Each structure stands twice: as structure tokens, then as C-alpha cells.
Amino acid sequence: MSKKTRFIWIINIIAMLLLCKLAIADEIDVNVTILHNAATYQMSELHEAVMDGSAGWVIQNIASLTLTNTTNTTKHVKIRVKLYADKIDPSKPLVDYTTNYSNIPIIVEPGQTITIDTNNPDYVTGGTLRSDKSEIRNKVRNAFGDNPLNYSGWVPEDRYRYEILVFDKDNNEVFEGDALGRASDSIFIPQHSKNITVLQPIDDEVVAVRPKFSWESLDVRVGAEIRYNVQLYEIDDFGDTNYQTKLWDVWVDGDTTEIEYSGSTDFKLGQVYALFINASDKVGSLTFSSPKEFRYGFIEPPEIINGDQTIDSMPIMLTWTALDINNLFRVIISEDREGNRVILEDEISNTSQYILEDKEHIQPGKTYYWHVELVVEDSGNTVKSGSRGSFIVEQKIDVISPVQDELIQDEEFITFFWEGSPRSQYVLKISYSKGMEQYKRYIVDGTTQTLSLKELGLKRDMIHYWTIRERDEFGNQWGKEPSPGSFILPKLDASAVFYPKNDIVYDDVTFSFSVLSWADYYRIDIYDRDKTVVYSNETDQGYLKLNLMEIIELKRGEKYSWSVTAISDEWNESIVSDFGKFRFEPMYKTNSIDNEKLAGFEELDKEKGGNLDKDLEKEKGANINKDVGNKKNNKEDLEKKTIYEIKLVDKPEFLTPAAVISWEPMNEKNITYELHLSHDVGFKDAKIIDLVEPRYAFKRVDEFKSDLFYKILVYDADERVMTQTKVYKISISDIDVLYEPILLVVPKDRLTKNSKKKFSWIPELKDAKLIISTKKNLSNSEEFLVSGDSIDFDEIKYNFKLGVTYYWTVVKQNHNSNMINSFTIVPGALSLIQPLRKIINNNKVIFQWVGDTNYSYKLILSKDKLFKKGVDEILTDELEIRYELKELGKFYWKIQQIDSDNHLIQETEVMWVELKEDRAAIDFNLRKNLEYFIKQNLDNDNKIRVEDWKLIKVESINKTNVSEDDINHLLDNKSDLIRITQ
Numbered sequence: 001m002s003k004k005t006r007f008i009w010i011i012n013i014i015a016m017l018l019l020c021k022l023a024i025a026d027e028i029d030v031n032v033t034i035l036h037n038a039a040t041y042q043m044s045e046l047h048e049a050v051m052d053g054s055a056g057w058v059i060q061n062i063a064s065l066t067l068t069n070t071t072n073t074t075k076h077v078k079i080r081v082k083l084y085a086d087k088i089d090p091s092k093p094l095v096d097y098t099t100n101y102s103n104i105p106i107i108v109e110p111g112q113t114i115t116i117d118t119n120n121p122d123y124v125t126g127g128t129l130r131s132d133k134s135e136i137r138n139k140v141r142n143a144f145g146d147n148p149l150n151y152s153g154w155v156p157e158d159r160y161r162y163e164i165l166v167f168d169k170d171n172n173e174v175f176e177g178d179a180l181g182r183a184s185d186s187i188f189i190p191q192h193s194k195n196i197t198v199l200q201p202i203d204d205e206v207v208a209v210r211p212k213f214s215w216e217s218l219d220v221r222v223g224a225e226i227r228y229n230v231q232l233y234e235i236d237d238f239g240d241t242n243y244q245t246k247l248w249d250v251w252v253d254g255d256t257t258e259i260e261y262s263g264s265t266d267f268k269l270g271q272v273y274a275l276f277i278n279a280s281d282k283v284g285s286l287t288f289s290s291p292k293e294f295r296y297g298f299i300e301p302p303e304i305i306n307g308d309q310t311i312d313s314m315p316i317m318l319t320w321t322a323l324d325i326n327n328l329f330r331v332i333i334s335e336d337r338e339g340n341r342v343i344l345e346d347e348i349s350n351t352s353q354y355i356l357e358d359k360e361h362i363q364p365g366k367t368y369y370w371h372v373e374l375v376v377e378d379s380g381n382t383v384k385s386g387s388r389g390s391f392i393v394e395q396k397i398d399v400i401s402p403v404q405d406e407l408i409q410d411e412e413f414i415t416f417f418w419e420g421s422p423r424s425q426y427v428l429k430i431s432y433s434k435g436m437e438q439y440k441r442y443i444v445d446g447t448t449q450t451l452s453l454k455e456l457g458l459k460r461d462m463i464h465y466w467t468i469r470e471r472d473e474f475g476n477q478w479g480k481e482p483s484p485g486s487f488i489l490p491k492l493d494a495s496a497v498f499y500p501k502n503d504i505v506y507d508d509v510t511f512s513f514s515v516l517s518w519a520d521y522y523r524i525d526i527y528d529r530d531k532t533v534v535y536s537n538e539t540d541q542g543y544l545k546l547n548l549m550e551i552i553e554l555k556r557g558e559k560y561s562w563s564v565t566a567i568s569d570e571w572n573e574s575i576v577s578d579f580g581k582f583r584f585e586p587m588y589k590t591n592s593i594d595n596e597k598l599a600g601f602e603e604l605d606k607e608k609g610g611n612l613d614k615d616l617e618k619e620k621g622a623n624i625n626k627d628v629g630n631k632k633n634n635k636e637d638l639e640k641k642t643i644y645e646i647k648l649v650d651k652p653e654f655l656t657p658a659a660v661i662s663w664e665p666m667n668e669k670n671i672t673y674e675l676h677l678s679h680d681v682g683f684k685d686a687k688i689i690d691l692v693e694p695r696y697a698f699k700r701v702d703e704f705k706s707d708l709f710y711k712i713l714v715y716d717a718d719e720r721v722m723t724q725t726k727v728y729k730i731s732i733s734d735i736d737v738l739y740e741p742i743l744l745v746v747p748k749d750r751l752t753k754n755s756k757k758k759f760s761w762i763p764e765l766k767d768a769k770l771i772i773s774t775k776k777n778l779s780n781s782e783e784f785l786v787s788g789d790s791i792d793f794d795e796i797k798y799n800f801k802l803g804v805t806y807y808w809t810v811v812k813q814n815h816n817s818n819m820i821n822s823f824t825i826v827p828g829a830l831s832l833i834q835p836l837r838k839i840i841n842n843n844k845v846i847f848q849w850v851g852d853t854n855y856s857y858k859l860i861l862s863k864d865k866l867f868k869k870g871v872d873e874i875l876t877d878e879l880e881i882r883y884e885l886k887e888l889g890k891f892y893w894k895i896q897q898i899d900s901d902n903h904l905i906q907e908t909e910v911m912w913v914e915l916k917e918d919r920a921a922i923d924f925n926l927r928k929n930l931e932y933f934i935k936q937n938l939d940n941d942n943k944i945r946v947e948d949w950k951l952i953k954v955e956s957i958n959k960t961n962v963s964e965d966d967i968n969h970l971l972d973n974k975s976d977l978i979r980i981t982q
Contacts, residue, residue: 028181029068065116069108084161100126101169161186196289214258226254229278269297270381309391313421359472364395399485461491497580515542519566644723662695670717742817760790768812803905827852
């Protein structure tokens with residue numbers, strides 16, 4: 001036999017064996033049908049089947065099973081059951097179980113049909129469970145969640161397949177093809193419906209005495225039997241979840257979805273009820289409906305009007321509407337929306353509003369909820385408002401003014417403004433500390449308070465803090481305390497020292513300074529180098545004239561400082577000015593001593609028996625008499641005279657590259673020099689060169705185009721002029737000029753009475769004529785023969801007078817001279833202090849100037865600069881005039897110095913002051929009230945609501961002035977205004 005033939009033969013034999021097996025499978029006809037009650041199979045039964053230690057596989061009565069023997073022989077069989085669940089594994093059985101023939105012998109005679117009792121305990125015990133129980137548990141958990149086997153309800157929703165195989169009782173079931181018969185059936189088991197919808201009552205109001213309740217039926221698994229439980233509760237109000245008072249409880253079959261109320265207790269008018277429909281099966285509760293709440297009887301509930309309020313301050317008005325306000329209402333306020341934390345409950349009759357004034361339980365910034373209940377007269381039941389209102393007290397409280405270290409302008413009062421309620425009472429706190437640890441306390445009604453600065457007694461020129469706190473009806477501080485505002489009391493002005501500031505002074509000195517509106521009088525203090533006061537005196541004017549020779553403590557040539565202290569007894573205030581400085585140089589020559597001072601020394605010498613010098617010598621040790629010593633020193637100082645003189649060494653005549661100007665150094669410490677160069681003998685547009693050494697060498701000469709004039713000035717350590725040279729000339733050309741033109745140097749302009757005076761010119765001349773006249777054309781002049789380049793006033797016989805303008809020149813044959821200078825001798829400098837080119841809003845003006853107190857002065861006011869339109873002329877012996885302007889506009893003013901014969905000596909330059917009406921010059925408190933009013937009434941969307949700002953000016957849209965009456969009218973009628981939007 002060939003190999004191919006042999007292979008075909010083997011295949012045929014295998015095929016015949018398979019056909020035999022298939023033929024055997026048809027020997028038992030199996031008919032299996034899953035019963036509907038399989039849908040009610042419970043997880044607890046599966047739990048019992050797969051837990052370790054269970055008696056067997058409990059899976060009873062879920063299918064009907066019949067076996068029919070189609071052969072001629074009796075069959076002794078066993079049954080193999082496989083259970084599949086799609087969600088677990090559709091290809092592998094969850095359960096694989098074979099019955100035990102010993103426990104349940106199944107014998108089927110030829111042609112016989114038998115029914116297997118799947119509910120027989122022997123059917124499900126003692127057999128073979130091929131699936132490991134722990135594996136089954138894991139599969140169930142993976143498919144349906146953690147520990148579903150302990151779930152007491154139905155098996156999960158899924159498609160289940162039930163497969164039956166019949167084997168001979170002795171078959172090992174290794175090959176399923178050995179089965180005598182097989183069949184299967186499947187079923188999809190859905191979940192129960194979980195929603196019960198109540199259909200009646202439809203509305204929240206029920207008026208029927210015996211109302212009907214209905215609901216939609218529940219979709220359940222086929223075969224499951226359910227029942228409905230109807231429960232009715234009395235509740236306090238809609239939304240109440242405290243279901244304790246049960247009124248009715250009844251059970252009905254699952255095919256019933258409507259029932260009429262049959263309880264023994266009648267419904268109460270106005271009472272609220274809650275209806276529940278519950279569904280249960282044999283396992284237990286399936287689901288229940290949401291509560292259906294209704295009120296019995298038609299009573300119109302109150303309706304809240306101002307539901308959600310945000311208010312600035314107490315009191316709070318809660319309002320509602322009701323069909324009939326002639327009832328009793330109960331107002332309930334709580335901290336939570338559900339109304340569990342009630343803080344206030346109050347009853348009110350015959351009204352539809354409730355005013356909450358009590359701040360005790362209300363905290364700013366917190367939301368509170370409220371509702372109102374209508375109390376039914378007969379039953380005492382309440383009908384709650386359909387909605388719940390809320391309110392929050394924002395307590396708009398904030399400091400407005402003064403803030404941010406504001407400087408208080410008013411000298412007598414300070415006004416505090418804050419945002420709040422005009423009807424409330426506040427505690428105003430003022431402290432030196434930002435933390436307000438200690439403070440002055442004022443009880444204030446409303447939102448503004450004006451206090452006297454004198455009453456407050458605060459320190460000037462330091463930051464003060466203030467804030468407020470609202471008070472409740474018991475006087476306790478309530479609500480928020482805003483961050484403090486801050487302010488600074490105005491530092492009282494100190495007097496400005498005018499003269500002397502940094503000057504060399506002589507015998508008679510007028511100490512001048514600015515006067516102050518708040519000061520009652522002034523004290524002048526003079527200090528030595530050690531800051532020790534050597535002299536003090538008081539005055540109520542802006543000046544004090546002193547003869548320094550009469551003050552023995554002052555030493556000649558010494559440097560002193562001085563100050564003025566402005567004093568107010570009423571305010572208990574005093575302010576010291578900055579220091580002025582001066583050096584005392586008496587106007588005397590060597591061995592010429594003030595007679596009064598010498599008399600003082602002679603008298604003292606007589607008291608000492610002519611031994612003043614000897615006594616002083618003895619007292620050089622400790623305990624020297626300072627007064628005697630000082631007088632001795634002053635006597636020596638009076639007999640000395642230091643004359644500073646600059647002696648030129650190199651004095652070039654011509655400007656060459658080798659030209660050098662030099663002079664002898666001065667034997668003084670810390671001195672400096674200035675070299676003044678100019679093409680003009682009056683030194684206009686002069687070039688000033690600072691020098692330390694007494695020498696200057698010209699480096700370039702091409703920058704100078706004409707003859708040069710120069711002079712040298714010497715300065716001490718305080719930068720004060722000690723002395724200066726006369727004017728010298730350097731010719732630009734070295735060509736000798738036979739007749740130079742005559743140039744006048746000094747005097748010109750004003751000369752003070754006590755100054756050293758001389759006529760000076762260039763070049764040096766011999767036998768020239770000095771011409772002096774009171775006429776510009778030099779008529780009626782006097783002539784004097786002079787030589788050299790200068791001559792002192794004392795060397796010519798001419799009667800010079802104060803206040804007269806003199807004209808002079810120098811002439812000599814062949815010397816060109818076109819210059820005529822003029823000068824006026826005056827008692828001293830006359831200058832204006834205040835006001836200088838100033839615009840003011842107050843018509844009360846202080847005109848002040850500096851001058852010699854031995855003369856009278858005339859204030860001249862005019863509306864034009866040329867003084868043609870005179871306004872006023874006032875004569876005074878003082879150096880100031882307090883004046884009240886009568887009209888608006890610009891006023892020009894000057895001061896004339898007048899002698900005893902009423903002749904004009906000199907006059908000042910012209911200055912002006914302009915009085916203008918201040919458009920923003922509204923009363924300070926009125927402006928603050930308007931500012932506060934605007935901030936209080938700004939619309940929430942207004943841009944400036946969130947910005948810090950101050951009201952500085954008020955005007956109408958067309959730029960016309962707004963009067964204080966206009967503003968008062970606005971504030972008086974502010975109730976007509978709703979909000980300020982822009």
C-alpha cells in the first residue's frame with residue numbers, strides 16, 4: 001500500500017469516528033427555556049454559590065428543562081450546565097457545573113420525555129463545579145465593581161446565556177462532542193426604572209378636601225412584583241426637610257398609580273404638606289419620588305419687594321406686599337439661606353414693612369437672609385413668602401479729608417470729613433500714632449466735625465492720624481474702622497531776615513525782617529561765635545534800629561549772627577528764623593573813640609582808683625570778672641583801626657602777551673581775589689576771574705579789541721568784600737597817545753550818607769577842572785581845580801545835600817571828555833520787601849520795605865505804572881503799612897523817603913500787586929461739604945469713584961462763576977438728586 005493510500009485511509013477512519021460521535025449527540029433531545037423569574041435572580045444567591053464553604057451551586061429555578069430519549073435503549077445521564085454573561089466574558093462560562101448522578105440519577109427510557117426539576121436541592125448540590133470560586137468572584141468584581149456580591153439587589157443588567165449538555169453518567173466530559181444532547185437559551189435582564197414622577201397634585205395649592213394623588217408607573221423587570229407606598233407629612237414650610245409629622249401611610253399594588261386621600265385627619269387651612277411615593281419589591285425598597293409639596297387652601301402668600309439689598313448703613317427697611325395687610329406677620333432673619341441660624345424673629349401687625357434698627361446682631365460685610373410669614377388667624381398656621389430676601393450692610397465708611405499727610409491751610413480750625421450715614425453717630429479718633437494706640441476721642445453726629453486747633457493742642461510740623469468708628473444705639477463702637485487719614489498742622493511761618501544777611505555793618509544798623517500775621521511781637525537775638533546770646537530786644541514792628549557802639553559786648557572786627565523769634569502769646573507759639581550774619585566795623589579812625597564808651601571806661605577806671613589795668617592784670621587767673629575783662633578788651637579794640645589796602649606790584653600800561661597784573665598779598669587767612677576786566681569803565685558785561693594767588697598773566701591778547709579797564713576786589717572767608725582797588729586802564733596799543741580822553745569812574749547813581757565818597761577818573765591829570773552842578777546841562781555849576789585821578793568829597797568846599805541829584809564831569813584842554821555822571825546822596829539803602837509782582841485773593845495787604853528809621857516814608861498807590869491815576873498816598877514813620885484794597889485789579893506801588901522838611905530824598909523802583917477774585921475761593925468748609933456730597937452720590941460705574949481726588953475748583957459748564965449760594969441751594973435740595981453719573 002502506498003503512503004498516499006495509507007493517509008487517505010486514516011482520514012476516512014477519523015471522519016467515520018466523528019460521524020459516530022455526532023450521531024450519539026442526537027440520542028437525547030434537550031429542550032431548555034430560561035424562565036422569566038430569572039430576571040429576579042439576586043446577587044445574594046450568586047454570592048452564596050461562589051463563597052468558600054458553601055454547600056453547593058445554588059442556581060435554582062431559572063430555567064425549564066426537558067429531556068427526550070430518541071433511541072431504543074435506556075439512557076443513564078447527567079447534566080452539565082454552563083452560564084455565560086456578556087459583560088464578563090461571552091466566550092468563557094462564568095459558571096460550569098455538572099450534576100452528580102449519585103445525588104440525582106437521571107434515567108430516560110426509550111422514547112420517554114422527562115422534565116428536570118431545577119428547583120430540586122439535589123440538582124444543585126454534590127456535583128462538580130469546574131470554575132474556581134475565587135476566579136468567579138474576581139470576574140464579577142472586574143465587570144460590576146468592587147464587592148458587588150454583597151449587594152442585596154438583583155443581578156446586574158446584562159445578557160445571560162444558559163447552555164445545557166447531557167452526558168452519559170460515566171463520561172468524563174473531556175470531549176464535549178461526547179454529549180448525548182445539548183441546547184441553550186439567552187435572556188437580556190434590564191434594570192428597574194429608578195424614577196417615580198408625581199402627577200397630582202399639579203400645583204402648589206390644593207383646595208379639595210379629599211384630594212387624589214397619582215404618579216407614573218415604574219418600569220420593572222419582567223417577573224418582578226412591586227408595591228407602592230404613599231406617605232404624607234406635615235411640614236413647617238416649603239423646603240422644610242424635617243419629615244417627622246406623618247399624616248398618612250398606605251400601601252397599594254404595583255398596578256395602581258392613583259389613590260384618593262383617606263386619612264382620618266382633615267387638612268388644615270394654610271398648612272404645607274409633603275407627598276412621597278415609594279416603590280418596593282420582595283427584595284426591598286427600589287426607589288422613591290422627590291417630595292411634592294403643597295399648601296392646603298388658597299391663601300395669597302406675602303411677596304417680598306426689596307429682595308436683595310446692599311445698603312450703606314442702618315436702619316434697614318424690609319418691605320413686602322400682601323393681599324390684606326390687616327394681619328399678623330412674622331419677620332425672620334437668619335445667617336444662612338436655609339433659615340436654620342435665626343438671629344432675629346419678630347412679629348408686626350397691620351403693616352407691610354419692617355424697620356431693622358438694631359445693630360447688635362448685624363455685622364458689616366456679611367449677608368443676611370429674611371422672609372416674612374403671614375400668620376393664619378384661626379389655626380395659627382403660617383403662609384411663608386414665596387421668596388427669601390437678603391441684605392448686606394456694606395457700611396460705606398471711609399475717611400475723606402484730611403488724608404495723605406494733607407497740610408492744613410486754616411490757621412485756627414480743622415474740619416474732618418468722612419463717608420458714612422448722616423443719621424449715625426460716630427467716634428472721631430485723633431492720634432499721634434498710625435496704629436491709633438492712644439487717641440483723643442470726640443462723639444460726633446453726622447459725617448463732619450470742625451475742631452479748634454487751639455483746643456486740640458496738637459504739635460505742629462508732625463504727622464497726625466485720625467479715623468472714625470460708628471456707634472450703635474447702646475453707645476458701643478460698631479462695624480469697620482477705616483484706615484487712618486493723616487494730616488500735618490501748618491508749620492508757622494518764620495520771619496525772613498532781610499538785613500543784615502551777610503554784611504559788614506557800622507555803628508547804626510536797622511535789623512529788618514518780614515512781619516507775620518500770627519505773631520504778636522518779635523525778639524531780636526544777637527549771638528557771638530560760640531552761639532551765646534550777647535544782646536536781646538523786643539519789637540512789634542518788622543525792624544529794630546540799634547547803635548552797635550552802645551552795646552559794650554560787641555567787639556570791633558568780630559563776626560556775629562542774629563535771628564528774630566516771632567511770638568504769639570495767644571497760641572503759645574514761637575518760631576525762630578534763619579540766621580543773618582554780620583561783621584562789626586565801627587566808623588572811626590585811630591585814636592578817635594566814641595565819647596560815651598570812653599566815659600564808661602573812665603567811670604569804671606575811677607571806681608578802681610585809677611588802677612583798672614593793674615586790677616585786670618591781677619585777675620588773669622580763675623574767676624576773672626568777665627564784665628570788666630570784656631570792657632577792657634573793647635577799649636583796646638576801639639583804639640585800633642585795621643585799614644585794608646591793595647598795593648599793586650605789576651601795573652602794565654599796554655596789553656602785550658607778556659602783560660602781568662600782580663599785587664602784594666594780604667596778611668589775612670582764607671581770603672580770595674577777583675579780577676574784573678571790561679572794555680567799559682563802568683564795568684558793564686565785565687569778565688570776572690577768581691584768583692587765589694595775587695597775580696594774573698594774560699595768556700591771549702587777541703580776544704581784546706579795545707582798551708581794558710580793571711580793578712581788584714578782596715573777599716574774606718564769608719565772601720564779603722574787604723576792600724578793592726581803584727580802576728586802572730591797559731591800552732590795547734603800545735602807540736603813545738599824547739592826549740587821552742577823560743573817563744569818569746565814580747560817583748554815579750546813589751551814594752549813602754556814611755560811605756567814603758570821592759570823585760575818580762582816568763587818566764591822571766594835572767590842573768584839570770572838576771565841574772559840579774544840580775543841572776544836567778551843568779548850568780549854575782561850581783568848578784574846582786584838581787590834579788591826579790581822584791579827590792575826596794572832604795577836600796572840596798561844596799555843600800552837598802541829601803536827596804539832591806548832582807551832575808559832574810572833569811575837563812582839561814586837549815583831552816576829549818563827553819561823559820557827565822550823576823549821583824544822589826541818600827541816608828542809606830531803600831528797597832522794597834513785599835509784595836513784589838504778586839497776585840493775591842485777599843484784599844488785606846502788608847506793604848513792607850527797608851530803610852533808615854530816622855526818616856518818614858510815603859506809600860504811593862496807582863492804577864497805572866506812570867502814577868497818573870493816583871489811588872492813595874499814605875505817610876508813615878514806620879517801615880510797613882497794613883492796607884486794605886478797595887477794588888479788584890492791578891496796583892502799582894513805590895515808596896518815597898521824605899526828610900523833616902517834607903522834601904523827597906529818594907524813591908524805590910516800581911512794583912505791583914494784583915487783587916483777583918478767586919473763582920475757587922469758596923468757604924473751606926462749604927467746599928469740603930460739596931466734595932463729600934459728590935463722593936456720597938457717585939454712581940457705581942463712575943470712573944472717579946475709585947480714585948483719590950480733592951475738589952479744588954467749582955464752575956458751571958459755560959465757565960461762569962458758581963457762588964456759595966448756588967452750592968448751598970444744591971446741598972439743601974439734594975434729596976431731589978438720584979445719582980451722579982458724570
